[in-house]
Amino acid sequence: MRYDLQVIASWIEPGSRVLDLGCRTGSLLAHLAERKSIIGTGIEIDEDAAGRAIAKGLSVIHGDIYEEIEDYPDNAFDYVILSQALMQVLDPEILIREMLRVGKLGIVSFPNFTHYKNRFQMFFTGRAPMSKELPYEWYNTPNIRVIPIIDFRRFCKHLGVPIVKELALSTHHHDEQGKVINFLPNLFATFGVFMLGQAR
Protein backbone atom coordinates (compact mmCIF):
# COMPACT_ATOMS: atom_id res chain seq x y z
CA MET A 1 0.00 0.00 0.00
CA ARG A 2 1.15 3.54 -0.79
CA TYR A 3 3.21 5.11 1.98
CA ASP A 4 0.84 8.04 2.48
CA LEU A 5 -2.00 5.54 2.90
CA GLN A 6 0.06 3.66 5.50
CA VAL A 7 0.45 6.91 7.41
CA ILE A 8 -3.29 7.59 7.14
CA ALA A 9 -4.09 4.06 8.27
CA SER A 10 -1.87 4.50 11.33
CA TRP A 11 -4.00 7.49 12.36
CA ILE A 12 -7.32 5.62 12.32
CA GLU A 13 -8.74 4.28 15.59
CA PRO A 14 -9.92 0.66 15.45
CA GLY A 15 -13.65 0.11 15.03
CA SER A 16 -14.33 3.60 13.67
CA ARG A 17 -16.53 4.64 10.77
CA VAL A 18 -14.57 5.75 7.73
CA LEU A 19 -15.53 7.41 4.45
CA ASP A 20 -12.86 7.30 1.74
CA LEU A 21 -13.44 9.85 -1.02
CA GLY A 22 -11.99 8.76 -4.33
CA CYS A 23 -11.23 5.32 -2.91
CA ARG A 24 -10.10 3.84 -6.25
CA THR A 25 -10.16 0.02 -5.90
CA GLY A 26 -10.46 0.27 -2.13
CA SER A 27 -6.99 -0.81 -0.97
CA LEU A 28 -7.05 1.52 2.04
CA LEU A 29 -10.60 0.48 3.01
CA ALA A 30 -9.73 -3.20 2.66
CA HIS A 31 -6.61 -2.69 4.78
CA LEU A 32 -8.54 -0.81 7.47
CA ALA A 33 -11.36 -3.36 7.47
CA GLU A 34 -8.92 -6.20 7.92
CA ARG A 35 -6.49 -4.63 10.40
CA LYS A 36 -8.68 -2.23 12.31
CA SER A 37 -12.20 -3.62 11.94
CA ILE A 38 -13.49 -0.30 10.70
CA ILE A 39 -16.90 0.18 9.09
CA GLY A 40 -15.99 1.74 5.79
CA THR A 41 -17.59 3.25 2.73
CA GLY A 42 -15.93 4.56 -0.38
CA ILE A 43 -16.96 6.89 -3.16
CA GLU A 44 -15.33 6.45 -6.55
CA ILE A 45 -16.20 8.02 -9.88
CA ASP A 46 -14.48 5.48 -12.11
CA GLU A 47 -16.72 2.49 -12.90
CA ASP A 48 -13.88 0.03 -13.22
CA ALA A 49 -12.25 1.03 -9.93
CA ALA A 50 -15.59 1.21 -8.08
CA GLY A 51 -16.68 -2.13 -9.54
CA ARG A 52 -13.46 -3.80 -8.45
CA ALA A 53 -13.79 -2.38 -4.96
CA ILE A 54 -17.38 -3.68 -4.63
CA ALA A 55 -16.28 -7.06 -6.00
CA LYS A 56 -13.81 -7.20 -3.09
CA GLY A 57 -16.83 -7.03 -0.80
CA LEU A 58 -16.33 -3.38 0.13
CA SER A 59 -19.19 -0.89 0.37
CA VAL A 60 -18.61 1.61 -2.38
CA ILE A 61 -20.81 4.11 -4.18
CA HIS A 62 -19.98 4.69 -7.82
CA GLY A 63 -20.40 8.43 -8.31
CA ASP A 64 -19.13 11.96 -7.97
CA ILE A 65 -17.80 12.89 -4.53
CA TYR A 66 -19.55 16.29 -4.40
CA GLU A 67 -22.94 14.77 -5.14
CA GLU A 68 -22.52 11.66 -3.05
CA ILE A 69 -21.14 13.26 0.10
CA GLU A 70 -24.22 15.50 0.36
CA ASP A 71 -26.53 12.63 1.28
CA TYR A 72 -24.81 11.64 4.51
CA PRO A 73 -26.14 12.94 7.81
CA ASP A 74 -23.91 15.16 10.00
CA ASN A 75 -21.18 13.26 11.84
CA ALA A 76 -22.06 10.01 10.07
CA PHE A 77 -18.35 9.10 10.08
CA ASP A 78 -15.40 9.36 12.45
CA TYR A 79 -12.96 10.01 9.60
CA VAL A 80 -13.42 11.28 6.06
CA ILE A 81 -10.35 10.70 3.89
CA LEU A 82 -9.33 12.52 0.73
CA SER A 83 -6.02 11.05 -0.38
CA GLN A 84 -4.23 12.50 -3.37
CA ALA A 85 -7.37 13.93 -4.89
CA LEU A 86 -7.38 17.52 -3.62
CA MET A 87 -5.38 18.63 -6.71
CA GLN A 88 -8.33 17.55 -8.84
CA VAL A 89 -11.07 19.06 -6.73
CA LEU A 90 -13.00 21.95 -8.24
CA ASP A 91 -13.91 23.71 -5.01
CA PRO A 92 -11.76 22.53 -2.09
CA GLU A 93 -13.44 24.91 0.35
CA ILE A 94 -16.88 23.39 -0.18
CA LEU A 95 -15.53 19.85 -0.15
CA ILE A 96 -13.50 20.24 3.02
CA ARG A 97 -16.44 21.84 4.81
CA GLU A 98 -18.63 18.92 3.66
CA MET A 99 -15.98 16.43 4.83
CA LEU A 100 -16.02 18.01 8.28
CA ARG A 101 -19.80 18.08 8.33
CA VAL A 102 -20.25 14.35 7.68
CA GLY A 103 -17.08 13.37 9.57
CA LYS A 104 -15.68 14.32 12.95
CA LEU A 105 -12.17 14.39 11.49
CA GLY A 106 -10.92 14.87 7.94
CA ILE A 107 -7.67 13.49 6.55
CA VAL A 108 -6.14 15.03 3.44
CA SER A 109 -2.97 14.04 1.60
CA PHE A 110 -1.49 15.71 -1.48
CA PRO A 111 1.82 16.08 -3.34
CA ASN A 112 3.78 19.10 -2.17
CA PHE A 113 4.17 21.34 -5.22
CA THR A 114 7.05 23.37 -3.80
CA HIS A 115 9.37 20.43 -3.35
CA TYR A 116 12.89 21.60 -4.20
CA LYS A 117 13.11 19.53 -7.38
CA ASN A 118 10.02 21.27 -8.77
CA ARG A 119 11.51 24.62 -7.82
CA PHE A 120 14.82 23.79 -9.53
CA GLN A 121 13.08 22.58 -12.62
CA MET A 122 11.07 25.75 -12.92
CA PHE A 123 14.03 27.93 -12.15
CA PHE A 124 16.51 26.31 -14.51
CA THR A 125 14.33 25.15 -17.38
CA GLY A 126 11.63 27.82 -17.14
CA ARG A 127 9.05 25.14 -17.80
CA ALA A 128 6.11 23.78 -15.79
CA PRO A 129 7.57 21.16 -13.49
CA MET A 130 6.97 17.45 -14.05
CA SER A 131 7.89 14.99 -11.35
CA LYS A 132 7.18 11.45 -10.24
CA GLU A 133 4.49 12.88 -7.98
CA LEU A 134 3.01 15.13 -10.67
CA PRO A 135 3.82 13.19 -13.83
CA TYR A 136 1.76 15.20 -16.30
CA GLU A 137 2.23 17.83 -18.98
CA TRP A 138 0.19 21.01 -18.62
CA TYR A 139 -2.13 19.81 -21.40
CA ASN A 140 -2.99 16.38 -20.06
CA THR A 141 -2.97 16.79 -16.30
CA PRO A 142 -6.11 15.92 -14.34
CA ASN A 143 -4.78 18.26 -11.64
CA ILE A 144 -6.36 21.65 -11.72
CA ARG A 145 -4.43 23.15 -8.80
CA VAL A 146 -1.01 23.07 -7.21
CA ILE A 147 -0.66 22.84 -3.43
CA PRO A 148 2.38 23.81 -1.39
CA ILE A 149 2.29 22.51 2.20
CA ILE A 150 2.52 26.00 3.70
CA ASP A 151 -0.30 27.26 1.54
CA PHE A 152 -2.49 24.40 2.69
CA ARG A 153 -1.86 25.43 6.30
CA ARG A 154 -2.88 28.99 5.46
CA PHE A 155 -5.97 27.65 3.70
CA CYS A 156 -7.01 25.74 6.83
CA LYS A 157 -6.53 28.90 8.88
CA HIS A 158 -8.69 30.79 6.40
CA LEU A 159 -11.41 28.13 6.76
CA GLY A 160 -11.08 28.22 10.55
CA VAL A 161 -10.35 24.50 10.48
CA PRO A 162 -7.92 23.27 13.13
CA ILE A 163 -5.02 21.06 12.02
CA VAL A 164 -5.07 18.20 14.50
CA LYS A 165 -2.02 16.44 13.11
CA GLU A 166 0.30 16.80 10.18
CA LEU A 167 3.18 14.90 8.65
CA ALA A 168 5.42 15.75 5.74
CA LEU A 169 6.73 12.77 3.82
CA SER A 170 9.29 12.00 1.22
CA THR A 171 8.23 9.12 -0.99
CA HIS A 172 7.31 8.37 -4.55
CA HIS A 173 3.54 8.26 -4.81
CA HIS A 174 3.45 4.54 -5.60
CA ASP A 175 6.20 3.64 -3.14
CA GLU A 176 5.50 1.61 -0.10
CA GLN A 177 8.51 3.08 1.64
CA GLY A 178 9.11 6.63 2.74
CA LYS A 179 10.32 8.82 5.54
CA VAL A 180 9.03 11.67 7.61
CA ILE A 181 10.52 15.08 6.83
CA ASN A 182 10.85 17.41 9.79
CA PHE A 183 13.39 19.86 8.38
CA LEU A 184 11.94 22.47 5.99
CA PRO A 185 9.04 20.29 4.84
CA ASN A 186 7.81 22.78 2.29
CA LEU A 187 11.16 22.38 0.53
CA PHE A 188 12.04 18.75 1.12
CA ALA A 189 8.73 16.83 1.44
CA THR A 190 7.10 15.28 -1.61
CA PHE A 191 3.79 14.80 0.24
CA GLY A 192 1.81 16.42 3.00
CA VAL A 193 -0.71 14.54 5.15
CA PHE A 194 -3.07 16.52 7.38
CA MET A 195 -5.72 15.59 9.89
CA LEU A 196 -8.33 18.30 10.22
CA GLY A 197 -10.82 18.87 13.00
CA GLN A 198 -14.23 20.51 12.83
CA ALA A 199 -14.26 24.30 12.85
CA ARG A 200 -15.36 25.69 16.19
Place this chain on the structure above:
Amino acid sequence: MSEYVDQIETGESVGLVEKRFFTFGGDEPLELESGRRLGPVTLAYETCGTLNADKTNAILVCHALTGDSHVAGVYSGNEPKPGWWNIMVGPGKPIDTDKYFVICSNVIGGCMGSTGPTSANPETGQPYGASFPVVTIGDMVRAQRHLVDSFGIDTLLAVVGGSVGGMQVLEWSVRYPHRVHAAIPLATTTKHSAQAIAFNEVARQAIMADPKWNRGDYYETGRPEHGLAVARMVGHITYLSDESMRHKFDRRLQDRVELSFDFEADFQVESYLRYQGNKFVDRFDANSFLYLTKAADYFNLENHYGDGSLVAAFSRASCRYLVVSFTSDWLYPTYQSKNMVKAMKKNGLDVSFCEIEAPWGHDAFLLPNKRLSDLLSGFLHKICLHCRIGAHDEI
Protein backbone atom coordinates in the same frame (compact mmCIF):
# COMPACT_ATOMS: atom_id res chain seq x y z
CA MET B 1 -37.63 -9.34 -20.07
CA SER B 2 -36.93 -10.24 -23.63
CA GLU B 3 -36.51 -13.42 -25.49
CA TYR B 4 -33.56 -12.54 -27.61
CA VAL B 5 -31.11 -13.25 -24.82
CA ASP B 6 -28.69 -15.76 -26.21
CA GLN B 7 -27.71 -18.03 -23.43
CA ILE B 8 -23.97 -18.20 -23.40
CA GLU B 9 -22.93 -20.99 -21.15
CA THR B 10 -20.43 -20.06 -18.48
CA GLY B 11 -19.36 -22.80 -16.15
CA GLU B 12 -21.47 -25.72 -15.14
CA SER B 13 -25.23 -25.91 -15.20
CA VAL B 14 -27.25 -26.89 -12.16
CA GLY B 15 -28.52 -29.74 -14.35
CA LEU B 16 -32.03 -31.06 -14.07
CA VAL B 17 -34.55 -29.04 -12.14
CA GLU B 18 -38.20 -29.66 -11.48
CA LYS B 19 -41.12 -27.28 -11.28
CA ARG B 20 -42.88 -27.69 -7.93
CA PHE B 21 -46.03 -26.26 -6.48
CA PHE B 22 -46.78 -24.87 -3.05
CA THR B 23 -50.34 -24.16 -2.02
CA PHE B 24 -51.51 -22.17 0.99
CA GLY B 25 -54.44 -20.09 2.11
CA GLY B 26 -57.03 -22.81 1.68
CA ASP B 27 -58.53 -22.11 5.08
CA GLU B 28 -57.35 -18.56 5.49
CA PRO B 29 -57.23 -16.68 2.19
CA LEU B 30 -54.53 -14.11 1.44
CA GLU B 31 -55.81 -10.60 2.22
CA LEU B 32 -54.80 -8.50 -0.75
CA GLU B 33 -53.85 -4.84 -0.71
CA SER B 34 -57.01 -4.08 -2.67
CA GLY B 35 -59.04 -5.42 0.22
CA ARG B 36 -60.13 -8.51 -1.71
CA ARG B 37 -59.22 -12.01 -0.62
CA LEU B 38 -57.56 -14.74 -2.62
CA GLY B 39 -57.36 -18.38 -1.68
CA PRO B 40 -56.22 -21.00 -2.01
CA VAL B 41 -53.03 -19.62 -3.55
CA THR B 42 -50.58 -21.79 -5.45
CA LEU B 43 -47.02 -20.75 -6.24
CA ALA B 44 -44.96 -22.55 -8.87
CA TYR B 45 -41.33 -22.64 -7.75
CA GLU B 46 -37.98 -24.22 -8.34
CA THR B 47 -34.93 -24.62 -6.15
CA CYS B 48 -31.27 -25.36 -6.81
CA GLY B 49 -28.48 -26.09 -4.39
CA THR B 50 -28.91 -27.44 -0.88
CA LEU B 51 -30.36 -25.74 2.16
CA ASN B 52 -27.83 -25.97 4.99
CA ALA B 53 -28.65 -27.35 8.42
CA ASP B 54 -29.30 -24.01 10.09
CA LYS B 55 -31.15 -22.73 7.02
CA THR B 56 -29.02 -19.65 6.59
CA ASN B 57 -27.83 -19.96 2.99
CA ALA B 58 -31.05 -19.29 1.08
CA ILE B 59 -31.18 -16.75 -1.73
CA LEU B 60 -34.53 -15.78 -3.21
CA VAL B 61 -34.31 -14.82 -6.88
CA CYS B 62 -37.23 -12.72 -8.14
CA HIS B 63 -38.11 -12.84 -11.82
CA ALA B 64 -38.98 -9.87 -14.01
CA LEU B 65 -42.41 -9.02 -15.49
CA THR B 66 -43.06 -12.03 -17.71
CA GLY B 67 -40.46 -14.40 -16.30
CA ASP B 68 -41.08 -17.58 -14.42
CA SER B 69 -39.74 -19.88 -11.74
CA HIS B 70 -37.34 -21.57 -14.15
CA VAL B 71 -34.23 -19.64 -13.18
CA ALA B 72 -31.47 -22.13 -14.00
CA GLY B 73 -30.81 -25.65 -15.25
CA VAL B 74 -33.06 -27.59 -17.60
CA TYR B 75 -36.23 -29.67 -17.26
CA SER B 76 -34.86 -32.60 -19.22
CA GLY B 77 -31.65 -33.75 -20.81
CA ASN B 78 -32.76 -32.99 -24.35
CA GLU B 79 -34.31 -29.59 -23.69
CA PRO B 80 -32.24 -26.85 -25.28
CA LYS B 81 -33.49 -23.83 -23.32
CA PRO B 82 -32.13 -23.40 -19.80
CA GLY B 83 -33.61 -21.13 -17.12
CA TRP B 84 -33.63 -17.37 -17.64
CA TRP B 85 -30.63 -16.64 -15.40
CA ASN B 86 -28.59 -19.73 -16.12
CA ILE B 87 -25.56 -17.49 -16.69
CA MET B 88 -25.75 -16.26 -13.11
CA VAL B 89 -27.06 -19.22 -11.11
CA GLY B 90 -25.17 -22.50 -10.93
CA PRO B 91 -22.13 -24.26 -9.49
CA GLY B 92 -19.20 -21.84 -9.43
CA LYS B 93 -21.33 -19.05 -10.87
CA PRO B 94 -21.89 -15.72 -9.09
CA ILE B 95 -24.98 -17.11 -7.33
CA ASP B 96 -23.09 -20.27 -6.54
CA THR B 97 -25.35 -23.26 -6.00
CA ASP B 98 -22.44 -25.09 -4.36
CA LYS B 99 -22.77 -22.56 -1.54
CA TYR B 100 -26.28 -21.18 -1.69
CA PHE B 101 -29.78 -22.59 -1.77
CA VAL B 102 -31.62 -20.74 -4.53
CA ILE B 103 -35.40 -20.36 -4.58
CA CYS B 104 -37.28 -18.84 -7.50
CA SER B 105 -41.05 -18.71 -7.63
CA ASN B 106 -43.51 -17.55 -10.22
CA VAL B 107 -45.44 -14.51 -8.93
CA ILE B 108 -49.14 -14.54 -8.19
CA GLY B 109 -51.07 -13.05 -11.08
CA GLY B 110 -48.67 -14.90 -13.41
CA CYS B 111 -49.52 -17.70 -15.79
CA MET B 112 -46.59 -20.05 -15.32
CA GLY B 113 -48.16 -22.26 -12.69
CA SER B 114 -48.93 -19.76 -9.93
CA THR B 115 -52.46 -18.63 -9.16
CA GLY B 116 -53.50 -16.00 -11.69
CA PRO B 117 -56.30 -15.10 -14.07
CA THR B 118 -55.92 -18.39 -15.94
CA SER B 119 -56.49 -20.40 -12.75
CA ALA B 120 -59.89 -21.86 -12.01
CA ASN B 121 -61.92 -19.77 -9.59
CA PRO B 122 -62.85 -22.27 -6.86
CA GLU B 123 -66.31 -20.72 -6.62
CA THR B 124 -67.22 -21.23 -10.27
CA GLY B 125 -64.77 -23.81 -11.56
CA GLN B 126 -64.13 -21.46 -14.50
CA PRO B 127 -60.94 -19.45 -15.13
CA TYR B 128 -60.91 -16.22 -13.11
CA GLY B 129 -60.27 -14.08 -16.20
CA ALA B 130 -60.95 -10.43 -15.45
CA SER B 131 -62.65 -11.36 -12.17
CA PHE B 132 -59.21 -12.10 -10.76
CA PRO B 133 -58.42 -9.52 -8.07
CA VAL B 134 -55.83 -6.87 -8.86
CA VAL B 135 -52.59 -7.86 -7.14
CA THR B 136 -49.67 -5.66 -6.12
CA ILE B 137 -45.92 -6.18 -5.76
CA GLY B 138 -46.60 -6.27 -2.01
CA ASP B 139 -49.12 -9.10 -2.49
CA MET B 140 -46.61 -11.04 -4.59
CA VAL B 141 -43.99 -10.67 -1.86
CA ARG B 142 -46.42 -11.72 0.88
CA ALA B 143 -47.19 -14.85 -1.11
CA GLN B 144 -43.45 -15.53 -1.52
CA ARG B 145 -43.07 -15.15 2.24
CA HIS B 146 -45.44 -18.09 2.75
CA LEU B 147 -43.23 -20.16 0.45
CA VAL B 148 -40.07 -19.14 2.33
CA ASP B 149 -41.82 -19.99 5.62
CA SER B 150 -42.64 -23.44 4.28
CA PHE B 151 -38.91 -24.23 4.15
CA GLY B 152 -38.53 -23.12 7.76
CA ILE B 153 -36.24 -20.31 6.59
CA ASP B 154 -36.24 -17.46 9.04
CA THR B 155 -33.85 -15.07 7.30
CA LEU B 156 -32.89 -15.02 3.64
CA LEU B 157 -29.20 -14.54 2.98
CA ALA B 158 -30.16 -12.37 0.02
CA VAL B 159 -33.02 -11.39 -2.23
CA VAL B 160 -31.95 -10.70 -5.80
CA GLY B 161 -33.80 -9.56 -8.90
CA GLY B 162 -33.92 -7.19 -11.83
CA SER B 163 -36.65 -4.91 -13.17
CA VAL B 164 -40.02 -5.90 -11.67
CA GLY B 165 -38.01 -8.55 -9.80
CA GLY B 166 -35.99 -5.67 -8.35
CA MET B 167 -39.23 -4.09 -7.11
CA GLN B 168 -39.94 -7.31 -5.23
CA VAL B 169 -36.42 -7.16 -3.77
CA LEU B 170 -37.03 -3.62 -2.51
CA GLU B 171 -40.45 -4.62 -1.16
CA TRP B 172 -38.94 -7.59 0.70
CA SER B 173 -36.24 -5.41 2.28
CA VAL B 174 -38.74 -2.86 3.56
CA ARG B 175 -41.71 -5.12 4.35
CA TYR B 176 -39.70 -7.82 6.13
CA PRO B 177 -36.52 -6.01 7.24
CA HIS B 178 -35.54 -8.68 9.74
CA ARG B 179 -35.87 -11.51 7.30
CA VAL B 180 -33.33 -10.28 4.72
CA HIS B 181 -29.56 -9.94 5.25
CA ALA B 182 -28.86 -8.44 1.85
CA ALA B 183 -30.85 -7.07 -1.05
CA ILE B 184 -29.68 -6.72 -4.64
CA PRO B 185 -32.10 -4.64 -6.73
CA LEU B 186 -30.89 -4.49 -10.35
CA ALA B 187 -32.07 -2.15 -13.12
CA THR B 188 -35.13 -1.17 -11.14
CA THR B 189 -37.03 1.66 -9.50
CA THR B 190 -39.00 2.46 -6.35
CA LYS B 191 -41.88 3.69 -8.53
CA HIS B 192 -42.72 3.81 -12.20
CA SER B 193 -42.17 7.07 -14.04
CA ALA B 194 -45.03 8.49 -16.10
CA GLN B 195 -43.14 7.21 -19.15
CA ALA B 196 -43.05 3.64 -17.85
CA ILE B 197 -46.77 3.76 -16.95
CA ALA B 198 -47.48 5.21 -20.40
CA PHE B 199 -45.81 2.33 -22.20
CA ASN B 200 -47.65 -0.17 -20.03
CA GLU B 201 -50.94 1.55 -20.76
CA VAL B 202 -50.34 1.34 -24.51
CA ALA B 203 -49.59 -2.36 -24.09
CA ARG B 204 -52.77 -2.93 -22.08
CA GLN B 205 -54.86 -0.97 -24.57
CA ALA B 206 -53.50 -3.14 -27.36
CA ILE B 207 -54.83 -6.20 -25.56
CA MET B 208 -58.16 -4.68 -24.57
CA ALA B 209 -58.72 -3.31 -28.09
CA ASP B 210 -58.48 -6.81 -29.53
CA PRO B 211 -62.13 -7.92 -30.01
CA LYS B 212 -61.15 -11.40 -28.93
CA TRP B 213 -60.21 -10.09 -25.49
CA ASN B 214 -63.94 -10.05 -24.69
CA ARG B 215 -63.49 -8.28 -21.33
CA GLY B 216 -61.11 -10.95 -20.20
CA ASP B 217 -63.46 -13.82 -20.89
CA TYR B 218 -61.81 -15.60 -23.80
CA TYR B 219 -60.62 -18.94 -22.50
CA GLU B 220 -63.47 -20.71 -24.33
CA THR B 221 -63.66 -18.50 -27.38
CA GLY B 222 -60.04 -17.94 -28.43
CA ARG B 223 -57.33 -15.69 -27.07
CA PRO B 224 -56.59 -12.06 -28.07
CA GLU B 225 -53.36 -13.10 -29.72
CA HIS B 226 -52.91 -10.06 -31.87
CA GLY B 227 -53.42 -7.63 -28.99
CA LEU B 228 -50.99 -9.52 -26.79
CA ALA B 229 -48.38 -9.65 -29.56
CA VAL B 230 -48.62 -5.88 -30.03
CA ALA B 231 -48.40 -5.39 -26.25
CA ARG B 232 -45.24 -7.43 -26.22
CA MET B 233 -43.79 -5.46 -29.12
CA VAL B 234 -44.29 -2.22 -27.18
CA GLY B 235 -42.71 -3.70 -24.08
CA HIS B 236 -39.84 -5.14 -26.03
CA ILE B 237 -38.87 -1.77 -27.47
CA THR B 238 -38.49 -0.38 -23.95
CA TYR B 239 -36.14 -3.22 -22.99
CA LEU B 240 -33.65 -2.34 -25.74
CA SER B 241 -31.90 0.92 -26.49
CA ASP B 242 -31.38 3.13 -29.49
CA GLU B 243 -27.82 1.89 -29.72
CA SER B 244 -28.64 -1.80 -29.38
CA MET B 245 -31.36 -1.57 -32.05
CA ARG B 246 -29.03 0.29 -34.38
CA HIS B 247 -26.38 -2.31 -33.79
CA LYS B 248 -28.74 -5.25 -34.21
CA PHE B 249 -30.93 -4.01 -37.08
CA ASP B 250 -30.14 -0.49 -38.22
CA ARG B 251 -32.39 0.03 -41.32
CA ARG B 252 -31.51 -3.30 -42.87
CA LEU B 253 -34.23 -4.95 -44.95
CA GLN B 254 -35.66 -8.35 -44.19
CA ASP B 255 -35.64 -10.96 -46.99
CA ARG B 256 -35.73 -8.35 -49.76
CA VAL B 257 -33.51 -5.92 -51.59
CA GLU B 258 -35.97 -3.08 -52.03
CA LEU B 259 -38.95 -1.55 -50.26
CA SER B 260 -42.26 -3.33 -50.81
CA PHE B 261 -44.51 -0.24 -50.86
CA ASP B 262 -47.10 -2.12 -48.90
CA PHE B 263 -47.40 -3.01 -45.19
CA GLU B 264 -45.23 -6.06 -45.22
CA ALA B 265 -42.37 -6.17 -42.74
CA ASP B 266 -39.74 -4.46 -44.89
CA PHE B 267 -37.26 -3.81 -42.15
CA GLN B 268 -35.49 -6.38 -40.01
CA VAL B 269 -36.63 -4.61 -36.87
CA GLU B 270 -40.29 -4.97 -37.90
CA SER B 271 -39.85 -8.61 -38.66
CA TYR B 272 -38.03 -9.11 -35.37
CA LEU B 273 -40.78 -7.46 -33.34
CA ARG B 274 -43.47 -9.47 -35.11
CA TYR B 275 -41.53 -12.65 -34.43
CA GLN B 276 -41.05 -11.79 -30.74
CA GLY B 277 -44.70 -10.80 -30.39
CA ASN B 278 -45.90 -14.05 -31.92
CA LYS B 279 -43.51 -16.17 -29.93
CA PHE B 280 -44.68 -14.52 -26.72
CA VAL B 281 -48.32 -15.36 -27.48
CA ASP B 282 -47.44 -19.05 -27.35
CA ARG B 283 -46.31 -18.89 -23.77
CA PHE B 284 -48.11 -16.00 -22.12
CA ASP B 285 -51.63 -15.11 -21.14
CA ALA B 286 -53.09 -11.72 -22.08
CA ASN B 287 -55.00 -11.23 -18.83
CA SER B 288 -51.87 -12.05 -16.86
CA PHE B 289 -50.03 -9.37 -18.81
CA LEU B 290 -52.70 -6.85 -17.81
CA TYR B 291 -52.44 -7.77 -14.12
CA LEU B 292 -48.67 -7.83 -13.96
CA THR B 293 -48.17 -4.49 -15.71
CA LYS B 294 -50.76 -2.96 -13.41
CA ALA B 295 -48.93 -4.31 -10.35
CA ALA B 296 -45.70 -2.74 -11.62
CA ASP B 297 -47.46 0.60 -12.24
CA TYR B 298 -49.01 0.61 -8.77
CA PHE B 299 -45.68 -0.05 -7.04
CA ASN B 300 -44.73 3.04 -5.04
CA LEU B 301 -42.42 2.31 -2.17
CA GLU B 302 -42.32 5.85 -0.78
CA ASN B 303 -46.09 6.26 -0.77
CA HIS B 304 -46.75 2.88 0.71
CA TYR B 305 -44.13 2.89 3.45
CA GLY B 306 -43.02 6.49 3.82
CA ASP B 307 -46.09 8.65 3.34
CA GLY B 308 -44.48 10.04 0.21
CA SER B 309 -40.93 10.11 1.56
CA LEU B 310 -38.44 7.56 0.26
CA VAL B 311 -36.13 8.34 3.16
CA ALA B 312 -38.93 7.49 5.59
CA ALA B 313 -39.69 4.30 3.63
CA PHE B 314 -36.10 3.06 3.87
CA SER B 315 -35.96 3.93 7.58
CA ARG B 316 -37.69 0.57 8.02
CA ALA B 317 -34.89 -1.32 6.26
CA SER B 318 -31.82 -2.80 7.90
CA CYS B 319 -30.16 -5.03 5.30
CA ARG B 320 -27.09 -4.41 3.18
CA TYR B 321 -27.82 -3.27 -0.36
CA LEU B 322 -26.10 -3.64 -3.69
CA VAL B 323 -27.85 -1.39 -6.22
CA VAL B 324 -26.94 -1.67 -9.90
CA SER B 325 -28.10 0.36 -12.88
CA PHE B 326 -27.09 0.34 -16.54
CA THR B 327 -26.13 3.39 -18.58
CA SER B 328 -28.45 2.71 -21.52
CA ASP B 329 -31.50 1.65 -19.49
CA TRP B 330 -34.12 4.22 -20.43
CA LEU B 331 -37.01 2.32 -18.82
CA TYR B 332 -35.52 2.63 -15.31
CA PRO B 333 -32.75 5.17 -15.78
CA THR B 334 -29.83 5.56 -13.39
CA TYR B 335 -31.31 8.61 -11.66
CA GLN B 336 -33.99 6.32 -10.21
CA SER B 337 -31.36 4.00 -8.71
CA LYS B 338 -29.45 7.02 -7.41
CA ASN B 339 -32.60 8.24 -5.69
CA MET B 340 -32.97 4.99 -3.78
CA VAL B 341 -29.25 4.98 -2.91
CA LYS B 342 -29.59 8.54 -1.60
CA ALA B 343 -32.47 7.52 0.67
CA MET B 344 -30.53 4.48 1.90
CA LYS B 345 -27.48 6.64 2.71
CA LYS B 346 -29.60 9.14 4.59
CA ASN B 347 -30.70 6.26 6.77
CA GLY B 348 -27.15 5.16 7.45
CA LEU B 349 -27.72 1.89 5.59
CA ASP B 350 -24.78 -0.04 4.21
CA VAL B 351 -25.12 0.37 0.46
CA SER B 352 -22.99 -0.18 -2.61
CA PHE B 353 -23.94 1.21 -5.97
CA CYS B 354 -22.53 0.78 -9.46
CA GLU B 355 -23.74 2.14 -12.76
CA ILE B 356 -22.50 -0.33 -15.34
CA GLU B 357 -21.60 0.95 -18.79
CA ALA B 358 -23.64 -1.25 -21.15
CA PRO B 359 -25.15 -0.42 -24.53
CA TRP B 360 -27.93 -3.03 -24.47
CA GLY B 361 -30.65 -1.11 -22.63
CA HIS B 362 -32.81 -2.34 -19.78
CA ASP B 363 -32.23 -5.99 -20.64
CA ALA B 364 -28.53 -5.71 -19.75
CA PHE B 365 -29.04 -7.47 -16.42
CA LEU B 366 -30.05 -10.65 -18.27
CA LEU B 367 -27.02 -10.68 -20.54
CA PRO B 368 -23.57 -12.05 -19.80
CA ASN B 369 -21.68 -9.21 -18.12
CA LYS B 370 -18.42 -9.73 -16.30
CA ARG B 371 -18.82 -6.61 -14.23
CA LEU B 372 -22.25 -7.68 -12.95
CA SER B 373 -20.99 -11.21 -12.24
CA ASP B 374 -18.02 -9.88 -10.26
CA LEU B 375 -20.19 -7.46 -8.29
CA LEU B 376 -22.66 -10.17 -7.34
CA SER B 377 -20.14 -12.83 -6.42
CA GLY B 378 -17.96 -10.43 -4.39
CA PHE B 379 -20.91 -8.89 -2.60
CA LEU B 380 -22.53 -12.24 -1.79
CA HIS B 381 -19.23 -13.69 -0.62
CA LYS B 382 -18.85 -10.83 1.83
CA ILE B 383 -22.43 -11.24 3.09
CA CYS B 384 -21.69 -14.90 3.56
CA LEU B 385 -18.59 -14.15 5.67
CA HIS B 386 -20.52 -11.55 7.60
CA CYS B 387 -23.26 -14.06 8.43
CA ARG B 388 -20.70 -16.81 9.01
CA ILE B 389 -22.29 -19.11 6.49
CA GLY B 390 -20.17 -22.18 5.99
CA ALA B 391 -22.41 -23.41 3.19
CA HIS B 392 -22.01 -26.98 2.02
CA ASP B 393 -19.41 -28.28 4.42
CA GLU B 394 -21.70 -27.50 7.35
CA ILE B 395 -24.69 -29.31 5.96
